[in-house]
Amino acid sequence: xxxxxxxxxxxxxxxxxxxxxxxxxxxxxxxxxxxxxxxxxxxxxxxxxxxxxxxxxxxxxxxxxxxxxxxxxxxxxxxxxxxxxxxxxxxxxxxxxxxxxxxxxxxxxxxxxxxxxxxxxxxxxxxxxxxxxxxxxxxxxxxxxxxxxxxxxxxxxxxxxxxxxxxxxxxxxxxxxxxxxxxxxxxxxxxxxxxxxxxxxxxxxxxxxxxxxxxxxxxxxxxxxxxxxxxxxxxxxxxxxxxxxxxxxxxxxxxxxxxxxxxxxxxxxxxxxxxxxxxxxxxxxxxx
DNA sequence: CACCAGGCAAGCC
DNA sequence: GGCTTGCATGGT
Numbered sequence: 001x002x003x004x005x006x007x008x009x010x011x012x013x014x015x016x017x018x019x020x021x022x023x024x025x026x027x028x029x030x031x032x033x034x035x036x037x038x039x040x041x042x043x044x045x046x047x048x049x050x051x052x053x054x055x056x057x058x059x060x061x062x063x064x065x066x067x068x069x070x071x072x073x074x075x076x077x078x079x080x081x082x083x084x085x086x087x088x089x090x091x092x093x094x095x096x097x098x099x100x101x102x103x104x105x106x107x108x109x110x111x112x113x114x115x116x117x118x119x120x121x122x123x124x125x126x127x128x129x130x131x132x133x134x135x136x137x138x139x140x141x142x143x144x145x146x147x148x149x150x151x152x153x154x155x156x157x158x159x160x161x162x163x164x165x166x167x168x169x170x171x172x173x174x175x176x177x178x179x180x181x182x183x184x185x186x187x188x189x190x191x192x193x194x195x196x197x198x199x200x201x202x203x204x205x206x207x208x209x210x211x212x213x214x215x216x217x218x219x220x221x222x223x224x225x226x227x228x229x230x231x232x233x234x235x236x237x238x239x240x241x242x243x244x245x246x247x248x249x250x251x252x253x254x255x256x257x258x259x260x261x262x263x264x265x266x267x268x269x270x271x272x273x274x275x276x277x278x279x280x281x282x283x284x285x286x287x288x
Numbered sequence: 289c290a291c292c293a294g295g296c297a298a299g300c301c
Numbered sequence: 302g303g304c305t306t307g308c309a310t311g312g313t
Contacts, residue, residue, distance in 0.1 A: 126293040
């Protein structure tokens, strides 16, 4: 990959294993929006980024080389060798097919707190509605940022949300999830070391701690580990992943989540999270 | 009208 | 331990 500072913005050229649709539409993130073909605007860690995929590479507007090095490079996981990951996963015929479809997926390193709240909202919900609820959450509790005369909102921090009650979330229309969000936010606000301890902990301990949060079960805990803590071995099993796994590996027979999880651990090991994302995107886009 | 969506907690046995 | 049920909301 090469980086050039141009008058229009930063240009990343000769980039492999990256495609905006694959990365932004694979269900891991909720704050990237299509503004024109192959061009997205997203908000992360208080920054608005305007990113466009064109013939000569990826054009990044509203950022700087400094901010790229300091934040976006890691956010987009450009320290990870996807060739090696794919080479390993290609040994599995199903993954080979799924990766041909979603070859440009990269797992983003998202904010820990944002991931917790986002995936509390995600449960038993659909992606367009999750995005809409999170947008309202940011309007209600986040901070304003302006880019090109448009107003954007940051995802609220723990401090922004501390002390909220279920009725404060009424505009979001999150239903029964309101108490999950309030209880979790207030517990985190009252226990400042809870999050920092998890960041330091090994994955097994981190998962146990996450499961102690109200509204966090096995699936949401694995999403938080994968997307918010960069524990790339985590394998969240939702209805789509369950369906595609049962279809390709279990002869279309109804299979328990434990059996699927055990199989995934043995089949993909430390690459479970990547496998899961390729499978999820493939299953959803092809309605398997 | 029923059924589904990146599931979970609580209540059974 | 594992299995079932109720749950808010909005879309098809």
